[in-house]
Amino acid sequence: MHFFQFMVQNQSQVLDLTLEHLWLVGISTALAAVVGMPLGIAIARHEGFSKSVLGGANIIQTVPSLALFGFLLPVPWLGTNADRLAILALTLYALLPIIRNTYTGIRGVDPAVVEAGRGMGLTNSQLLFQVQLPLALSVILSGVRTAVVIAVGLATIAAAIGAGGLGEFIFRGLAMVDNSVILAGAIPAAILALVADFVVGWLERRLRPH
Amino acid sequence: MLAVMPASDSGPVVEFRDVSYRVSGTDVLSGFNLQIQRGETLVLLGRSGSGKTTTLKLVNRLLVPSSGEVRVKDVPTTQSDVIRLRRNIGYVIQDVGLFPHFTIERNIGLVPRIEGWRQDRIRARVTELMQLVGLAPEMGSRYPHQLSGGQKQRVGVARALAANPEILLMDEPFGALDPLTRDELQREFLSLQKRLGKTVVFVTHDLREAVRLATRIALMEAGKLVAVLSPEEFLRSNDPWASAYVRAFGDGWSPSTREA
Numbered sequence: 001m002h003f004f005q006f007m008v009q010n011q012s013q014v015l016d017l018t019l020e021h022l023w024l025v026g027i028s029t030a031l032a033a034v035v036g037m038p039l040g041i042a043i044a045r046h047e048g049f050s051k052s053v054l055g056g057a058n059i060i061q062t063v064p065s066l067a068l069f070g071f072l073l074p075v076p077w078l079g080t081n082a083d084r085l086a087i088l089a090l091t092l093y094a095l096l097p098i099i100r101n102t103y104t105g106i107r108g109v110d111p112a113v114v115e116a117g118r119g120m121g122l123t124n125s126q127l128l129f130q131v132q133l134p135l136a137l138s139v140i141l142s143g144v145r146t147a148v149v150i151a152v153g154l155a156t157i158a159a160a161i162g163a164g165g166l167g168e169f170i171f172r173g174l175a176m177v178d179n180s181v182i183l184a185g186a187i188p189a190a191i192l193a194l195v196a197d198f199v200v201g202w203l204e205r206r207l208r209p210h
Numbered sequence: 211m212l213a214v215m216p217a218s219d220s221g222p223v224v225e226f227r228d229v230s231y232r233v234s235g236t237d238v239l240s241g242f243n244l245q246i247q248r249g250e251t252l253v254l255l256g257r258s259g260s261g262k263t264t265t266l267k268l269v270n271r272l273l274v275p276s277s278g279e280v281r282v283k284d285v286p287t288t289q290s291d292v293i294r295l296r297r298n299i300g301y302v303i304q305d306v307g308l309f310p311h312f313t314i315e316r317n318i319g320l321v322p323r324i325e326g327w328r329q330d331r332i333r334a335r336v337t338e339l340m341q342l343v344g345l346a347p348e349m350g351s352r353y354p355h356q357l358s359g360g361q362k363q364r365v366g367v368a369r370a371l372a373a374n375p376e377i378l379l380m381d382e383p384f385g386a387l388d389p390l391t392r393d394e395l396q397r398e399f400l401s402l403q404k405r406l407g408k409t410v411v412f413v414t415h416d417l418r419e420a421v422r423l424a425t426r427i428a429l430m431e432a433g434k435l436v437a438v439l440s441p442e443e444f445l446r447s448n449d450p451w452a453s454a455y456v457r458a459f460g461d462g463w464s465p466s467t468r469e470a
Contacts, residue, residue, distance in 0.1 A: 116307025119270055119379075120321055120369070121296030130320075134311050 003180035010184065014169075018188050021165035024158060025151040025196070028087045032094035032147055037140065039095075040102020041128065050103060057096040065089065065154050069161045086155070086163035093154055094147035101143025105136030138208040145200035152193040156185065166192075221284060223248050223377060223409040224269055229278035231264055231433075238264050239433045242278070251403060251410040253420040255455070256430035262413040265430070266379050269411060270299045282377070297321055300370030300378040300408075304385045306362045308354040314340075314365055315350040321373045339368040344398060360391035367399075371406075380412045384419065396422055417459045421445065429455070 007014060043050040063071075068089050072078055078085045109132050117127050133140075159167025169185030222245035231239040239261045246252045254262040267273040268280045271287040279286040287295060308317050316323075318339055319332045327335070340347060343364040354362060363383055370378060384392045396419060403410065403423075414420055420427050421441040429436040429444070429452055436451045437444075444452055 110305075110307070110310075112303060112305035112307035113309060114307075115272070116301065116303060116366075117309070119272060119296060119299075119301035119303070121293045121298075122324065123293055126324060131309055 003183050006180045006184050014184060014188060017164060017166050017168055017185070018192065021152070021155055021167075021189065021192065024083070024086055024090060024155045024163065024165050025148060025192075028090035028155075029094050029144065029148050029151055031087065031091045032098050033144060035091070036095045036098030036143075037102050040099045040140075041106060041133075043099070044103050044106035044132075054096075054100060054103070057099050060092045061096045065093070065157050066160065068092070069157065073161065082158070082161050082163040085161060086158035086165075090151050090154055090158070094151050097143040097146040097150070098140070099143075101146075102136065102140050105139030105143075106132050108139060109135045138204045141200060141204040141207065145197060145204065148196045148200060149193050152189060152196060156189055222246055222281075223283060224411065225281040225284075226265075226268070227279050227281065229268065229275045229280055231261075231268065231273060232276040237433050239268075242433075242435055244428060244435060244438065246409060246411060248409055249407045250425035251412055251423055253412045253414060253424035253427045254430060255414060255417065255420045255427050257415055259432075260430040261433040262415075262430055263381055264433075266381055266411055266413050269377070269379055270296045270301060297325065297373055298375050298377070300372075300375040302363075302366050302370045302378070302380045302383045304382040306354075306366040308362055308365055308369070310354050313351050313353060314345070314357070317354065317365055318368045318372055320369065325373060335372060336368075339371055342371070342402065343368045358391075359387050360395060363387065363395060367402075371408075376409060378408045378410045380410060382413055382415070385414070385416070392419075399423060417455050 039053060043053050060068075069085065072085050072089060075085075078088060113131060113135070114127065117131050122131070155165050156167035156170055158165050159171050166185040166189045170182050170189075171185075173179065173181030173183070173185065224244075224246040226242045226244040229239060229242040230237060242261075242265065244252075254265055256262050264273060268275055268287070269282065271280075271290075271292050274288060279288065281287070282290065282295060282299070308314075309320070312320070315333075315336050319336045322332045322335055336350065337347065340350060345361065345364050345368070349357070349361065349365075354365070357365065366383065370380075384395050387395065400423065412420075412423060421444065424441050426438055426440055427444050428438045429449075431451050437447065437449050439447055439449075439452065445456055447453060447456075
């Protein structure tokens with residue numbers, strides 16, 4: 001059981017890399033939420049922009065991750081710091097599910113409810129914060145959940161540009177042709193993804209409107 | 211017994227002046243002139259697509275006329291603060307549109323709350339309204355999905371009345387209810403109206419409902435106002451559209467169908 005041996009012998013490094021991994025994922029998903037939710041809200045209001053914004057986010061999504069890291073490497077301020085670069089790339093990937101779900105969530109609110117609210121004299125922001133966002137919240141969170149799971153997987157590739165995270169073990173294992181080292185990166189990453197999925201999924205169910 | 215109709219302040223509460231409303235070149239409403247008096251229940255009657263709902267939405271400025279003007283208490287809707295305008299007009303729609311994430315109490319008390327009423331005043335008003343529309347007090351803490359269709363629409367009416375608006379717009383409020391519940395709510399509407407004397411604009415395609423509830427019936431066809439008649443006049447009318455309507459609803463009833 002070479003794998004377990006390796007894990008036990010390197011437990012502090014496993015822990016460090018897991019935390020680093022979490023940090024990359026957490027920061028980038030938070031950034032994506034901060035940018036993506038307002039964007040999703042904006043395009044839900046101004047339908048005309050929805051195609052181009054969603055299309056743009058879609059295109060980013062189709063760029064292979066390794067290529068995106070490569071593209072960003074020569075960018076002056078970014079290229080000098082691997083963490084910055086990794087966070088930016090991960091943020092870009094996390095945008096699509098968050099924008100799209102915010103948009104669909106708000107659009108999916110029963111039109112009768114929105115019309116009643118408007119007819120009663122709610123202002124746009126009252127309508128947004130008291131009606132549309134609360135009712136769209138579980139859909140938005142399911143977008144966040146998708147974004148987190150994608151980011152956990154993609155963050156392993158960040159090690160290729162020296163940003164650390166559990167990808168370190170994977171790339172090291174690949175170089176050493178040692179499966180147990182690869183697994184030392186892959187298994188904690190998989191567990192991380194499952195746990196994140198479960199936690200956000202639980203939140204999503206808790207916040208589902210009646 | 212007559213509805214409360216104060217003689218003072220005799221101008222129309224809502225007035226349509228040569229209003230038309232166009233959507234991508236098509237007239238949904240054209241050459242529309244109508245005055246709605248204080249305390250009356252004006253029923254907009256017509257088939258689907260005749261422009262009834264459009265007419266209604268022009269009053270609380272959910273729509274803006276393409277030409278002409280709609281005046282509410284002598285101010286054109288386009289010149290009034292739209293939020294204030296709407297908060298002074300109760301709005302009830304067929305699909306009710308209760309906020310599913312709010313309790314019944316919170317649904318009813320929403321406008322008072324955003325108007326900044328004190329907590330105890332809101333609570334007192336909600337209790338009063340629930341009693342008024344015949345909802346048991348224990349309903350207050352329930353959520354809309356736990357209510358029947360009839361109960362939901364009672365909440366819809368209570369919510370529209372919350373901030374004591376002078377005008378009430380009702381867009382086929384009882385259209386989705388079963389016949390017995392509809393009958394019950396119509397009866398309660400009449401007694402409520404007798405007590406409150408609101409200016410009501412009521413949309414329906416149901417002639418029986420119109421005859422039963424209306425002070426006057428405004429018949430619409432293809433975006434135009436065909437005739438404005440009292441229910442009794444309507445049933446005897448020689449107007450081709452009106453009599454077509456009466457024929458469509460069959461024989462066996464007369465002005466005596468009307469109560470109150």
